[in-house]
Amino acid sequence: MYYSLIVGSDVSKKVIKIVDSEGDTNDIIRDKNGNITSYKITRKSGAIINHELSGYDDKKSYTSLNNGWPFDIHRNSTVDYLTTVALNSVGANGNATLEKITSSVGMAELEYKYQYTEDGYPIVVEVMDKATNKVISKATFNLSDCK
Numbered sequence: 001m002y003y004s005l006i007v008g009s010d011v012s013k014k015v016i017k018i019v020d021s022e023g024d025t026n027d028i029i030r031d032k033n034g035n036i037t038s039y040k041i042t043r044k045s046g047a048i049i050n051h052e053l054s055g056y057d058d059k060k061s062y063t064s065l066n067n068g069w070p071f072d073i074h075r076n077s078t079v080d081y082l083t084t085v086a087l088n089s090v091g092a093n094g095n096a097t098l099e100k101i102t103s104s105v106g107m108a109e110l111e112y113k114y115q116y117t118e119d120g121y122p123i124v125v126e127v128m129d130k131a132t133n134k135v136i137s138k139a140t141f142n143l144s145d146c147k
Contacts, residue, residue, distance in 0.1 A: 033093045047104060055097035060120045095122055110136075 008017035014034055018026040023044030031037050035056050041049045099110040108129065115124040127137040 035093050035096070049101065049103040052100040053096040053098070054100075057094040057097055057114070059094040059114070059116065059122070061095055061122070095125075 002021070004021040006019045007015055008019075010016050010030075012034075014030060016028045016030070018028075025042045026039055027042075028039045029037050033056075036053050038050065038052045041051075043049075095112065095114055097112050097114075099112070101108045101110070109131065111128045111130055113126045113128065114122040117123050122141060124138065124140050126135050128134065129136050
């Protein structure tokens with residue numbers, strides 16, 4: 001069986017819903033600037049995971065120059081990846097600095113810290129768990145096409 005996605009958008013063509021062939025659904029809420037303020041992932045099993053994003057930094061986003069969606073085939077859930085990375089699209093106000101995640105198994109609060117290029121694009125992001133005050137993830141972006 002092939003993995004597939006059904007993507008729904010609003011009148012301004014911003015993605016507001018993703019459904020994958022495995023039965024996971026993602027509903028996306030945006031503010032007037034296009035920033036993702038929340039998204040709810042509903043798993044095929046019925047589990048629900050809510051994400052709230054805030055603290056947008058009004059800086060350039062590394063997705064600003066994308067003409068398509070990057071896929072990371074090593075991620076467990078493309079539905080999650082598309083929301084958090086690929087879909088805070090052109091016209092949005094930068095990069096979220098705070099995320100609150102709630103589910104039936106608990107809650108987490110994350111803080112995102114960015115390093116920027118001379119041209120103002122984020123080149124590195126660190127994700128810190130606010131409960132432990134420890135960095136839990138770090139990513140470096142390849143921005144060779146950014147001018």
